[in-house]
Amino acid sequence: MLECIHPTYKAVDDQSVHILLPLAYDYQMEGLLHRCECFLISHNLPFLEKVWIADRYKLNRLLVLCLREMRPNSKVDLNGSRYYALSDRVKVLLLERLHGAAAPEEILEPPLDLEPYQRQSDVNFSAVRAKTGRLYYVNPYYMAAWSNVFEDKLCSTSSGVEEMFCPCTHEELKAFLMAIHPPQLRINETNIGPILMSACKMESPALLRKCANLLLSPHTQLSVFVRLSLLDRCFLHEMLPQCLQMVLRPENLIQMTQQTTYDCLSTRAKAAMMDRLGVLLENPGLQTHHCTRCKATNTCGAVTWMCPQCKTYSTDTSLLRNTNTNSVATTTNTGVGGTTVNQQGGYGTAVGTVGGLMNR
Known part of the structure; x- marks a missing residue:
């Protein structure tokens, strides 16, 4: 317990x-x-x-x-x-x-408010003030258990703490208090921003761990770029590589560089994106295939096969293993300034990219 x-x-x-x-x-x-x-x-x-x-x-x-x-x-x-x-x-x-009676209506979770912390009591006897001047009454020892900032302030004074200042805005302090006090606000995609910022400013490892579990969960309804931005803004750079593991295609990573807030990322985050791009380009997920005309062996970012008869497309990679026995057409692009070799055959046309990103 x-x-x-x-x-x-x-x-x-x-x-x-x-x-x-x-x-x-x-x-x-x-x-x-x-x-x-x-x-x-x-x-x-x-x-x-x-x-x-x-x-x-x-x-x-x-x-x-x-x-x-x-x-x-x-x-x-x-x-x-x-x-x-x-x-x-x-x-x-x-x-x-x-016997067929209607099911009762779902009981929603009661809304959380900060009314118990707006007045002084025997339990919440110490005042904490945000940067914007808003004041709440808390238990300093409970706050010290969640925040290294408050723990340092509590240990540095021998007398009782009557009022403490925190480096958070009013909204961040409010989110922090609701997240750590029972019944503890459930962290989701809509409120993780101020909670994560307050956890960083308050130096709260436990609350940071809760936020990180949500950000790195594959079921979270947030884009990878939003997760990356939140981690970068809170200086959680050690989690950036794990976050970027969710990007599986090079073109998706390139699209992230075209976001309007891309320039707000730190150099550390941009370097992590480049590291991930290098890994994806080295191992894009497809086998190397051999061009029967130019005799070159290359690895494409993606290959789409088109049947010349019915004009249907297929991404079945098993066709790559049958290029010697079946006359499969391939298109090999060796990059910018390179040469392009086309070969038509019984299975149609394959479109791929070597050393770059694929445009189908």
Whole structure:
């Protein structure tokens, strides 16, 4: 539990969730309950098991989603121990759903606000002021656990800290407070910008790790250029090569250099793009093929075969292995200022690029 609630921020998994749920419920830890609920929503468990957990620990959002997935006249095991442990309220909801009642509306996550931090209390007794002058009241020891900046300030003074200044704007400080305090704002594509900037200015390794996991995830709905720009702006240059691994074609990397904000990138980021381009040009992903006319062996960035009879196109690379047995036409471009050799044959025309980028 301590590893999950402290800035180490250990992820909830299928083994720890059953240990964390009773602790979070008994000690009224809303943030940890919220994380367990989010995990269970996306985790595969038997239907009644999920319903029982939602009923036992008052996870209303999980309960509503389970009822929405339930179809009228569906088969439900009503003889198991989990069913008999359900409350009467949930049994009534199951009965009504089985007989065709409409599923309840989804309970949205409650909006987060900073009202508890706008007034001084016994817990939040120290003031923190943004660069723009906005003031919030926080617990300095909790802030020090998440921020190296606050930890240094707390260790450098022997007396109590009454007011601290942070290097963030109001929006960045607001995003930082909501991201670290329970129930902890869920980081997504729309809010990662200010959260990542505040994590860098506050020197928060735990929050940086959470942001990096989102940026480097293949399921994130952000372009590679946007991810690269965010990492570069926050001086996370060691993550640039891993981010650029998502670029698989040289022409896509060239398109990134044509973005309007390309000039805003640092020299380090542009050099990382060049390194990735060199790797893609050396190994573009296709086998070397042999031109039957000029006897040259080259590796193209891409090859498209066109049948001269039906005028259909194919990118089947197995045709490359049959160039000796089948009369396949090839076009080999040796680059700028080079020569072009065309050969027509029974399988049509192949268009490729050697030493450069391919234009189909």
